[in-house]
Amino acid sequence: MIHRFYFMGRRSDLTLEQFLSYWRTKHPRAVSAPVAQIRxxxxxxxxxxxESTAPFDGVAETWHNDFDDMLALVRSPVIPxxxxxxxxxxxxxxxxxxxTTDLVILDGPRSKEMLKGIFTVKRPPxxxxxxxxxxxxxxxxxxxxxxxxxxRYVQCEVIDEVYSFAEPKWDGIAQLWFDNPEAVxxxxxxxxxxxxxxxxxxxxxxxxxxVWVHEHPVLPREFLPEV
Numbered sequence: 001m002i003h004r005f006y007f008m009g010r011r012s013d014l015t016l017e018q019f020l021s022y023w024r025t026k027h028p029r030a031v032s033a034p035v036a037q038i039r040x041x042x043x044x045x046x047x048x049x050x051e052s053t054a055p056f057d058g059v060a061e062t063w064h065n066d067f068d069d070m071l072a073l074v075r076s077p078v079i080p081x082x083x084x085x086x087x088x089x090x091x092x093x094x095x096x097x098x099x100t101t102d103l104v105i106l107d108g109p110r111s112k113e114m115l116k117g118i119f120t121v122k123r124p125p126x127x128x129x130x131x132x133x134x135x136x137x138x139x140x141x142x143x144x145x146x147x148x149x150x151x152r153y154v155q156c157e158v159i160d161e162v163y164s165f166a167e168p169k170w171d172g173i174a175q176l177w178f179d180n181p182e183a184v185x186x187x188x189x190x191x192x193x194x195x196x197x198x199x200x201x202x203x204x205x206x207x208x209x210x211v212w213v214h215e216h217p218v219l220p221r222e223f224l225p226e227v
Contacts (some may be wrong), residue, residue: 001039002070003102005108005173006060006119007211008086009094020045022089028218030085035065037073039063041219047115049181050212059118060212067161068226072097100156100173105141108152110177110215110223115184117210119174124206132171133157135204143200144174152177184212207226 010019023043026064040063064070073079086092098120109115123132136155145153158172180186187193201208217223 001101002064002159003100004062004064004070005096005100005156006062007054007056007096007098008058008060008147009055009091011025011089011091012058012086012099014089015020016057019089021171023058023218027082027085028122029171031078031081032080034083034140035073035078037064037069037076037077038219039065043216043218044116044118044192044211044213045216046158047212048216049164050115050184052209054120054209054210054211055120057080058095059211067099067159098170098173099159099162101159103155103157103195105155106145106150108150108177110152112214112216113180115178115181116213116215117174117176117178117184118213119176119208119210120170121174121205122169122207123170123171123204127204127206129163136172140200144176144197146192147187147197148175149183150217151179151180154174170204171214 003125010016014022042061044059044061046057064073083092084149121136123129127135136157141153144150152175154175157177158168162168178187188198190209200219215223
């Protein structure tokens with residue numbers, strides 16, 4: 001299953017509320033018929049109550065059966081329709097696209113009220129892709145999963161096909177769920193993060209950024225087990 005992230009910034013003449021409102025209420029209706037290649041669709045809306053280091057206002061997350069299915073969607077007639085409608089609320093000069101596969105490290109609850117941190121990560125120049133992937137899964141995951149208050153943790157590894165075109169800006173995305181802003185603050189101000197999880201991140205991450213979001217399921221309209 002391919003998990004595609006589409007990072008978006010809003011048009012300069014729109015407030016965050018206007019951007020999110022249009023995206024949530026009007027954009028999904030740009031195409032009336034179901035899109036066969038989309039198995040799941042979640043809108044991740046920037047959380048104004050949290051400080052994010054990534055400049056994005058929203059992340060469209062879609063899941064597809066495989067790489068060919070995702071390409072079929074990209075080449076389908078519905079994409080120009082969606083892109084045209086995006087002109088009403090998206091700054092296309094400020095957008096990024098990334099295709100990944102999911103590895104659920106901690107399977108826990110998710111809800112619209114919870115906060116999710118979407119952490120984009122890039123390995124240091126001296127580290128190979130294989131070394132990065134191994135360290136992230138085998139060494140860092142058992143450490144990060146013990147972060148106080150962490151409810152759910154998913155590692156999203158950029159697919160190999162992306163590297164056949166060019167070296168991507170990011171090698172992966174870590175998604176971390178917490179109950180509320182206070183739980184996030186407690187986690188990242190904890191001794192465990194300062195002494196264990198944080199320092200270990202520096203051993204395999206050269207660059208990173210985070211956007212804190214609330215999830216809004218579109219297809220299906222409720223959260224279901226991972227597909």
